[in-house]
Amino acid sequence: MRFHQKTCVCAFVASALWIAVPAAAQEKAPPAARQVNVEERRQVSDIVNVTSATQKVQLLTAFLAAHPASVVRARLLTHVGVAITREPDAAVCVTLAEKFLALMSTDQERNVAGAILAEAYLKANRVDDAFQTIAVIRDDEALDLRLLVRLTTAGADEARQRNLEHLAASRKYGDLAIRAMEADRRPAGMDSAMWTEYKGKTLPSLYQSLGMLSLHGGAAAEAQTYLKKAVELAPDDPLNYIFLGAAANEEYMAATQQLKQVPPGAARDELWGRTTMLLDQVIDAYAHAVALSAGSSQEEAIRAQVWPDLENYYKFRHKGSLEGLQALIATYKKQ
Secondary structure (H helix, E strand, O other), X not given: OOOOHHHHHHHXXXXXXXXXXXXXXXXXXXXXXXXXXHHHHHHHHHHHHOOOHHHHHHHHHHHHHHOOOOOOHHHHHHHHHHHHHOOOOHHHHHHHHHHHHHOOOOHHHHHHHHHHHHHHHHHOOOHHHHHHHHHOOOOHHHOOHHHHHHHHHXXXXXXXXXXXXXXXXXXXXXXXXXXXXXXXXXXOOOOHHHHHHHHHHHHHHHHHHXXXXXXXXXXXXXXXXXXXXXXXXXXXXXXHHHHHHHHHHHHHHHHHHHHOOOOOOHHHHHHHHHHHHXXXXXXXXXXXXXXXXXXXOOHHHHHHHHHHHHHHHHHHHOOOOOOOHHHHHHXXXXX
């Protein structure tokens, strides 16, 4: 969610909180309920005019205590919710979002405020708290696309550090995000040009994250499905090929263990053919990664990661020789 993050979050808050108290319901309210008295107007003016998000939350707390059913409640929640998302200090943002959530009185309001709090936790690198907060929201389909992307990315980052606690939730949110993107469900507040750019950058990374999450979850075949889609959408990203090679490598290692248990015969010959096919897939993917990273800041790290296996596997498939490996890599370099 790094792309246009502040603008997108604010637009989400503005649209979602206003929905929480429909305008139609306000129009049907008795005339007396729609009136805003002088004291309310003064308090609303104070909330709008102060620049500090902390002050806005303090004043909102007092306002809602005095006027919990005010006709301007939804718009005021929108105003303060947006101010919280714009708070630059992550710790302060969390504190304010926690207080804001405590002020909500309906499930719809709590869902939106919970999303604001989850985003604040992610900003503060409190990933566990973010996932716990979102887990309380029962309607997954109501979650904003940009938050789903942020949660998927955060879960993938945790998995890279061997923390798999949020793996299942991250995969679920990633699938929801992909479904929304591929259905072209553009978030509120994002124009066509922004949506095209956001989708173009984000969809490949989502498939990459889900591939990596599946790989860490022990589902190598599923990981390859996601990663092949990531390659299709972003064919010049060397990381796609690293993960794709790693997924094929997991399947190859499992197949070699199976070979030890299968006696000579047609079944073993078929399994041997599958292991060599998987090995060739690893070689091809790693050759892609080396070629595409050439000359980039990633080159050294990527070569260190994949070259030992690439070299050993290539030798194994070519009778101990590396002849032809550099030519293979050269065919995959960017033109």
